[in-house]
Amino acid sequence: MTVTAAIFTLFLKIFAGVALLAFVLTLVPFFDWADRAVNARIQGRLAPPLFQPVLDILKLMGKENIVPRRAARFFFTTAPWLALTSTLMIFLYIPAGQFPAVLGTEGDMILVFYLLTLGTVAVAVGGFASGNPMAAIGANREITLMMSCGFPLAAAITTAAWIAYKTGMPGEPFSLGTFAAASIWKAVGKTGAFGLACLFLSIVLVVPGETGKSPMDLPQAETEILGGIAIEYSGVSLALLKVTFALRSFAMSAFVTSLFVPLSLTGMLGGGGFLTAVFDFFFFWLKVFVIQIAFVTLTRTAFGRLKIWQASRFYLVRVAGLSLTGMLLLSIDVMIR
Amino acid sequence: MRAHGTQFGKAFLDCGALAAALKEKFKEDILSLEIRARGHDLWLEISAPSFRPFVENLFEYDFVNFHVISADDAGDNAALSYHLSIFQRNRGRRVGVTVTVKLPKNNLSIPSIFDLLPGSEYSEREIMEAFGVSFTPEKDGTGGGLSAAYTVPVGPIHAGLREPVTAWLELDGERVTGADVRPAIARMETETRVRDPIQAIYMAERICGTCSFSHVICLVRAIEDIARMEVPARGQYIRTIVLELERIHSHVLWSGDVCRVIGFDSAFHLAMRIREQVMDVLTGMTGNRVNRGVGAFGGVRCDVTPGLAKAVRGMIRYYRREFEPFREIVLNDPIVRARMRGVGVLTSDEAVRYSVTGPTARASGLRVDLRKSSPYEAYADIPVEPVVPQDFFGKAHGDALDRFAVRVQEVYQSLDIIEKALDSLPEGPFAAEQDPDKVMGCLKNADGTGWGIIEAPRGDNTHIVRLKAGDENVCRWKVRAPTCANAACWPLMFRGSELADAPLIINSIDPCIACMNRMPVKGNN
Numbered sequence: 005m006t007v008t009a010a011i012f013t014l015f016l017k018i019f020a021g022v023a024l025l026a027f028v029l030t031l032v033p034f035f036d037w038a039d040r041a042v043n044a045r046i047q048g049r050l051a052p053p054l055f056q057p058v059l060d061i062l063k064l065m066g067k068e069n070i071v072p073r074r075a076a077r078f079f080f081t082t083a084p085w086l087a088l089t090s091t092l093m094i095f096l097y098i099p100a101g102q103f104p105a106v107l108g109t110e111g112d113m114i115l116v117f118y119l120l121t122l123g124t125v126a127v128a129v130g131g132f133a134s135g136n137p138m139a140a141i142g143a144n145r146e147i148t149l150m151m152s153c154g155f156p157l158a159a160a161i162t163t164a165a166w167i168a169y170k171t172g173m174p175g176e177p178f179s180l181g182t183f184a185a186a187s188i189w190k191a192v193g194k195t196g197a198f199g200l201a202c203l204f205l206s207i208v209l210v211v212p213g214e215t216g217k218s219p220m221d222l223p224q225a226e227t228e229i230l231g232g233i234a235i236e237y238s239g240v241s242l243a244l245l246k247v248t249f250a251l252r253s254f255a256m257s258a259f260v261t262s263l264f265v266p267l268s269l270t271g272m273l274g275g276g277g278f279l280t281a282v283f284d285f286f287f288f289w290l291k292v293f294v295i296q297i298a299f300v301t302l303t304r305t306a307f308g309r310l311k312i313w314q315a316s317r318f319y320l321v322r323v324a325g326l327s328l329t330g331m332l333l334l335s336i337d338v339m340i341r
Numbered sequence: 342m343r344a345h346g347t348q349f350g351k352a353f354l355d356c357g358a359l360a361a362a363l364k365e366k367f368k369e370d371i372l373s374l375e376i377r378a379r380g381h382d383l384w385l386e387i388s389a390p391s392f393r394p395f396v397e398n399l400f401e402y403d404f405v406n407f408h409v410i411s412a413d414d415a416g417d418n419a420a421l422s423y424h425l426s427i428f429q430r431n432r433g434r435r436v437g438v439t440v441t442v443k444l445p446k447n448n449l450s451i452p453s454i455f456d457l458l459p460g461s462e463y464s465e466r467e468i469m470e471a472f473g474v475s476f477t478p479e480k481d482g483t484g485g486g487l488s489a490a491y492t493v494p495v496g497p498i499h500a501g502l503r504e505p506v507t508a509w510l511e512l513d514g515e516r517v518t519g520a521d522v523r524p525a526i527a528r529m530e531t532e533t534r535v536r537d538p539i540q541a542i543y544m545a546e547r548i549c550g551t552c553s554f555s556h557v558i559c560l561v562r563a564i565e566d567i568a569r570m571e572v573p574a575r576g577q578y579i580r581t582i583v584l585e586l587e588r589i590h591s592h593v594l595w596s597g598d599v600c601r602v603i604g605f606d607s608a609f610h611l612a613m614r615i616r617e618q619v620m621d622v623l624t625g626m627t628g629n630r631v632n633r634g635v636g637a638f639g640g641v642r643c644d645v646t647p648g649l650a651k652a653v654r655g656m657i658r659y660y661r662r663e664f665e666p667f668r669e670i671v672l673n674d675p676i677v678r679a680r681m682r683g684v685g686v687l688t689s690d691e692a693v694r695y696s697v698t699g700p701t702a703r704a705s706g707l708r709v710d711l712r713k714s715s716p717y718e719a720y721a722d723i724p725v726e727p728v729v730p731q732d733f734f735g736k737a738h739g740d741a742l743d744r745f746a747v748r749v750q751e752v753y754q755s756l757d758i759i760e761k762a763l764d765s766l767p768e769g770p771f772a773a774e775q776d777p778d779k780v781m782g783c784l785k786n787a788d789g790t791g792w793g794i795i796e797a798p799r800g801d802n803t804h805i806v807r808l809k810a811g812d813e814n815v816c817r818w819k820v821r822a823p824t825c826a827n828a829a830c831w832p833l834m835f836r837g838s839e840l841a842d843a844p845l846i847i848n849s850i851d852p853c854i855a856c857m858n859r860m861p862v863k864g865n866n
Contacts, residue, residue, distance in 0.1 A: 046607060047606060047607050047610035047611075048610055048611070048614055049610060137491070137493050138493065141493075141515065141840065144514075144515075218604050218606075219604070219676055221604060222841075225604065225841070226500050226501075226604075227500050227501030227601060227602050227603075227604065227844055228501060228840065228841045228843070228844060229840070230499065230500055231500075305606075305607050306607065307605065307674070307676050308600065308603040308604045308605030308608070308674065308676045308677055308680060309603055309604030309605070309676070309680070309841075310676055310679060310680070311515075311679070311680065311839060311841045311842075312515060312839075312841070313515075313839075314679050
């Protein structure tokens with residue numbers, strides 16, 4: 005590759021990245037609105053106006069950013085930025101329909117996993133740094149929850165990659181692009197499909213834990229620790245945190261979608277071309293939307309909140325067991341074929 | 342800890358028999374003794390030296406429940422009245438015992454009964470602060486205190502609490518290793534001199550927004566007791582209907598709020614929507630949503646017209662249809678069970694010892710319900726069985742889930758009671774006398790002390806009223822709300838709990854600090 009070509013690729017990636025992130029940031033308040041609206045309608049309340057989440061963020065942007073006297077200033081103020089950046093970066097590694105991920109060749113699922121974790125750790129650091137005991141408890145819970153979710157999530161990712169490798173799906177086994185291009189469901193037999201369903205279910209159960217939504221909204225737990233990690237935040241920092249939290253559900257849903265829901269318009273309608281690719285791009289976000297409503301909004305509407313040891317046990321025993329079952333079934337599937 | 346005996350274990354507890362037994366034992370030490378038929382109460386005065394042996398003797402019966410201490414000025418003496426009840430644990434019978442002790446003003450000292458009945462702590466402290474009576478041996482006024490470095494306050498202003506309760510929790514991670522719970526800021530019950538009795542009704546109504554009519558009926562019954570006023574049957578039935586509607590309102594509101602505390606917002610909104618129906622009926626019946634304004638001496642101030650009866654029956658049908666899904670959803674929800682089972686446990690022995698009352702006591706397995714044990718108003722005609730968890734769970738755990746289940750079950754019970762009351766609503770006037778001037782004329786000549794005690798939604802409400810002949814105004818009026826009794830066992834409930842349980846534990850007794858917390862008011866005389 006010549007130098008000019010490299011520079012051209014770099015600029016193209018920067019342009020695509022900026023465009024994608026702008027698109028994601030525009031979409032996220034409306035996904036947030038949909039979440040709130042569906043929740044409100046199920047509970048028999050009025051939904052907020054369409055632009056409410058946007059206005060909330062704009063309002064917070066104009067408010068004073070108060071740093072508590074006892075807070076560790078540097079960590080307290082930088083943590084929301086770090087959390088937002090790392091969560092936002094996940095989108096650069098997620099392919100949308102036929103469009104490959106912007107940085108698809110530079111990182112894979114392990115990096116996505118790492119970025120999710122980094123975002124969580126950043127939020128927890130902000131909580132610890134605020135000097136408020138309630139925030140410290142919230143941060144504690146955040147870390148515990150993250151560690152509990154880690155196993156099922158890692159099991160799902162590695163198993164999927166192993167299947168891709170064993171069945172010879174085209175592409176890098178750990179790259180999300182592999183799973184976007186070809187359906188993992190078609191790569192396995194009947195036993196394997198069962199195993200995949202187990203993995204899918206376990207990763208779906210991990211979504212509330214990773215995103216901090218009810219029944220796993222322990223790090224914030226309004227009626228217990230008064231907002232926990234976010235208790236001392238205000239102004240721009242709080243706005244950043246709010247966007248981060250909304251982005252997290254969005255990113256997790258997008259991740260689940262690209263890994264397990266490879267359904268595409270191209271596949272259904274046949275044909276190709278740029279127009280179908282554009283359609284497919286929007287179809288991808290529609291799938292994400294459906295996944296988010298189903299596994300974030302409906303879950304959080306239907307359940308109360310667990311206690312931290314209950315949540316931890318749930319993930320480390322039940323969900324981990326489920327994902328292990330999935331692994332086992334998939335191994336059997338690969339062996340008998 | 343003193344065990345409660347088993348006298349009257351097999352036989353029915355009877356006011357006359359109890360009086361005879363006490364008289365035989367204490368002979369001259371009992372200075373006066375009176376049985377008041379309407380209130381199922383025994384009123385006696387005992388000499389100061391034999392006060393403590395007398396209370397100890399009461400423990401031969403199963404079991405003693407402490408309500409409140411009221412105090413009055415009696416010339417050279419200060420008269421302390423201990424309002425107690427003796428319950429028969431398994432037969433649901435009760436005898437109220439008011440023990441009056443006169444203390445000379447130059448030596449205001451009396452043995453404390455805190456070691457016998459720890460529930461008396463608030464009352465003793467209050468009498469000490471307001472009247473300067475010293476209770477011996479004196480307790481350390483600073484409270485237990487917490488030792489660990491890591492303490493976290495829950496409350497007084499907290500998103501999970503409706504009421505200003507402060508719980509200082511000593512934490513080890515999320516585990517609570519010590520708790521110091523302070524209900525509200527002041528620890529005052531009402532000991533007040535107000536204006537005339539009719540005005541007092543409207544003050545009583547404003548004590549609490551949820552159980553306002555219970556407070557009114559409590560006050561009204563205390564004064565009716567003094568004035569020997571009769572209430573026509575229809576008036577009694579209407580009172581019962583309004584009281585039960587209020588209970589439904591209170592319990593549904595509480596069940597919703599508890600769901601909110603554990604993050605189950607959908608159930609909270611469902612409960613709020615269901616609650617509106619009973620509020621509508623109450624509004625239709627009394628004209629007001631919160632402070633009903635229908636209490637009156639010798640009856641009520643509103644009638645149940647055929648149209649209203651139809652609306653109430655419609656509401657009952659609505660509840661049978663719509664409340665069932667709520668109950669099913671919440672009680673069968675795995676997360677609700679995980680959050681509430683085994684949280685805030687209060688055993689039945691502790692409930693007895695701490696004089697716990699109402700649904701909190703019943704959830705600990707005690708069959709106590711004033712509607713059964715000393716029936717008032719229409720409950721004499723409508724049988725009420727105390728709702729206890731062992732009847733439907735097989736065992737009383739005395740935890741938050743039991744408290745939830747008991748309250749939910751009581752909603753159905755209330756629906757049945759209202760339906761029966763409507764079916765057999767007697768004809769006739771709904772008040773003995775509707776002219777307030779004539780009522781006032783009657784009350785002006787009344788003299789004595791009355792004790793009104795009824796089963797309010799949260800437990801037993803106790804009002805003690807003193808009227809003097811020729812005096813238009815209420816001379817003394819003491820209010821003890823059920824929260825005052827139940828709040829004493831919060832520290833027990835915090836044993837082995839976690840931080841996440843704190844708001845649930847505090848809310849599980851349905852606290853109403855507004856009910857129990859008031860400042861003393863001095864009237865114009």
